[in-house]
Amino acid sequence: MTDHDGAGAVRPRTLAWVGRHLEPGERIVGTEALHGGITAEMRRLTVAAPDGGVRHLVLRTFVDPSFADHAEEMLNREAAALALLAGTGVTAPGPVAVDPSAAWCEYPSLLMTHLVGRTALENTGLEARVPLLARQLTAIHAVRPAERPQEYKAWATADDIVPPPGADTAVWAAAIDVIRKPAPPYEGRFLHRDFHPGNVLFDIPPRRPASARITGVVDWVQTSWGPADLDVAHCSTNLALLHGPQWGLRFAEGYEEAGGVLAPATSERLYWRLLDALAFAGGVRWVARPWREAGRAELTTRVVEDRLNAYVTSLMGALD
Known part of the structure; x- marks a missing residue:
């Protein structure tokens, strides 16, 4: 598996948990750290299908102990919001799976779909x-x-x-x-x-x-x-x-x-x-x-x- 973030691949238990929520035959072939967040680790996961197709998912993981007490509440809130927004005109990621209390993962985690696009913080435009x-x-x-x-x-x-x-x-x-x-x-x-x-x-x-x-x-x-x-x-x-x-x-x-x-x-x-x-x-x-x-x-x-x-x-x- 290709690891682009320089901080290690997805942790073993979390990787197994993500795998249970993939389509049959799919596997994770790469991870990349997404920068810009403050409260959680964010990674883009590259998922390969048996037919050669590729898609991306995003994994949010609360690792910092200072946020541990609030992770379950925040992840449940985000998962509920994403489910709600699926029926509106607001484009947001779709929830795939959530482990808010770290029952399956090393840390509280949320798996969601990936949106195309980039943040724009530059002055131009x-x-x-x-x-x-x-x-x-x-x-x-x-x-x-x-x-x-x-x-x-x-x-x-x-x-x-x-x-x-x-x-x-x-x-x-x-x-x-x-x-x-x-x-x-x-x-x-x-x-x-x-x-x-x-x-x-x-x-x-x-x-x-x-x-x-x-x-x-x-x-x-x-x-x-x-x-x-x-x-x-x-x-x-x-x-x-x-x-x-x-x-x-x-x-x-x-x-x-x-x-x-x-x-x-x-x-x-x-x-x-x-x-x-x-x-x-x-x-x-x-x-x-x-x-x-x-x-x-x-x-x-x-x-x-x-x-x-x-x-x-x-x-x-x-x-x-």
Whole structure:
């Protein structure tokens, strides 16, 4: 079996488990690490059929002990979300098998189908991709599940926030005070909850970046029920850190242009935008690392911290 990831092939028990979920005569002939994730190992498995055909599957494995307590919940949530999305207009991987408690595998694992396409984190072609991201998110929010997923969880509280080095302390203190207030009322929507360019796959013609199209959305472990503003806020923060604060501000406009509905009051929109943005303060180095691995070498921790500070300052100025 060819191993392209340099970190060892799929572990023996997991390999046997995957094999039980293949078609008769199929076998795994290669594995390749997929980069960009933070919480789990991701591998693309190349599967050969007796007739010479080849297909791919994706294996998510929670190895890091710090996520062990939540792996079962997250994998069950993702498997349920993928099954739900199969009957909608949102393209996502299909669930093949799940071992959330590591009954069969060395670690909690999810096996799913593979989607074609690639993530697009480069600056080139961004102006064409942002409206596509906005339209895709409106489609996700239009999903009406028969059973609601878990209520959203905030990823930080006001007392958790430590401003990054060089931050304007007065601006950050005012921003933190905004999220000390009770959450505004909202009309619930089906949320991806981790929607950003790193979880969206594109087909981009090399010579025609403006002709990009989305081929699917991945990483549904955080699926939740909550305000559309929160998904918009998360993608906005990521765009601000990847490409500059102006793109974080632009995304909400694109979402409304695509037919999405945000909170009616400016103060409510500000709350959700800051609730997401401020949560990045303690984890910039974890966010920046996979971006650098994906080719954005200039996005050092310091650069991303500076962009986060500039984005929070922009929010307080533009939406105050």
